[in-house]
Amino acid sequence: MTGISWVGFDMDYTLAIYDQERMDDLSIRATIGKLIARGYPEFLRDVPHATDFPVRGLLIDKRYGHVLKMDRFKYVSRGYHGMQELPPATLRDLYHSSKLRIAASRYHFVDTLYALSEVALYASLVEAYEQHGYAVDYAKLFADIRECIDEAHRDGTILDTMAADLPSYVHKDPKLAATLHKFRSAGKKLFLLTNSGAKYTESMMTYLLGKE
Structure with missing residues (x-):
């Protein structure tokens, strides 16, 4: 040098x-508060979240509400809907017949540690909503989660608590x-x-x- x-x-x-687990938990709680303030149901506060579920490199399919794991050749090797693993036949029908265009608006690539809480929350809310019998607009749910977590960072809800x-x-x-x-x-x-x-x-x- x-x-x-x-x-x-x-x-x-x-x-x-950062302590990733505590950071994710704080981010999720702050985001849920913002979602409820927007009119989302109060039961979201009681939904369990697996902060150890997501890792960097995942792909969100906003059309179907799936969380996908790809290899370095962009081949989808595993997938989840909510917290339930997708069967091989579903992966084959949706993702193996043609090359994925991950830059398309349908998809969101998870490439930062900050984004892990978004994935954990998204998967848990997809599952919770469907268990409660709601019809889910997967793209809108993901967009609202991202907007709310960004707002929680901007307005100090997260950073002031940490500081x-x-x-x-x-x-x-x-x-x-x-x-x-x-x-x-x-x-x-x-x-x-x-x-x-x-x-x-x-x-x-x-x-x-x-x-x-």
Whole structure:
């Protein structure tokens, strides 16, 4: 690194390592509150959610309400409707006869850790709605979930809760400050990359770099 003058670090999931399960649970609860405020039924608060169900790389089929797992050749190897695994015949009929066009508006690709809570909530609500006898508009449900979780991030519902209790949501690395200091001692200039607001960023970095 002798020829490098500047070194940048992303804050979220690089310097700040979140407790994914607690983050997802907080995001889901905040999103449900927003959905109910929009007129969704109150029973959503009691729907169980499997936050360990989704992983990055999944594909949402908004036409049928399915959550799909593809291999590196974009071959759908597994699929779920709600929390129920789809039989091979269904996968074959819907996804194996032609190449998937994952860029089409019908699909949504899950490529970030932030999006895992959306998938967990979507799958559980598809199942809960159908168990209660509702006809589900799968595309609208997914769009509403995404809008509500974005709103919960923007208006502070999620971030303010986290900032008030960072030790419960963020794993603090006791060697982080010393590691960054080594870069500075070697003559490197450091910068932080984040799309979080200034107040939240200051609280987070103070927590990460402060003394116990």
